[in-house]
Amino acid sequence: MPVNAGAAEPAADRELTITRTFDAPARLLFLAWSKPEHLKKWFGPVGYPVTMCEMDFRKGGRWRAAMTGPSGQQQTPFGGEYLEIVPDRKIVFSNGFELPGAEKMIMTVTFDEKDGKTLLTLHTLFASIAQKATHVGAGMAEGIASGLDQLIDVVAALKSS
């Protein structure tokens, strides 16, 4: 399958949005995303510390990172390019595994501060609906679509019936 095979699929079917409100100003959250020494402290699930992280934090700059799982083996590195940076407001970057033919997703993180609290919105646009999970071991799956949410409800309804 060519790298951009999914580009014709509607964007709405390739999106996923996660939001969270933090009791902290936007500039601290922006800081936590913009320097390796900070990112290493929180990125990834418990038990999968970031053991390699390089960032050229500017528009057009590249970043890469890797996590080490409980086996002690460093996992496949992933990374991409910073596409847009608005200090304390927004970071847009591509993200994909360093594997031949691996597709890149586009991630947009926005920070909306109000009364000292910050709403963080993490939006993922996947390259294709069928974008493959290549890192399931680390709980990191390159995935799919908000259109699936309704199906998850259907599955949940079937389970409870």
Add this chain to the structure above:
Amino acid sequence: MEQLDLVFSALADPTRRAILARLADGEATVTDLVAPFDLSQPTISKHLKVLERAGLVSRGREAQFRPVRLNAAPMESAAAWLGDYRRFWEESLDRLDVYVKDLKRKEGRHASKRRRR
């Protein structure tokens, strides 16, 4: 193509998702499915073939009606996959919450030191 790819490709289409949602209410014949969609029977049949190939539906054996029914298992693996991605970020954001509170506390300490000077 792997099974999960077939499932995701099948789920990519809104008509096919609507067909699955309809089948979640119970099995249906092709005629039942044609009625609410304003699509021709061949079009619906084509969608059903895609869903069948992905293992999302199965057809009965009765030659004339061949009712279509939903198979939930492949959808559950697709949902589990999406869940993995979401969980990755939810857990990261839990840790970010702890970390950013720590940053805030440290900053507060520095600020009060400055005030004392």
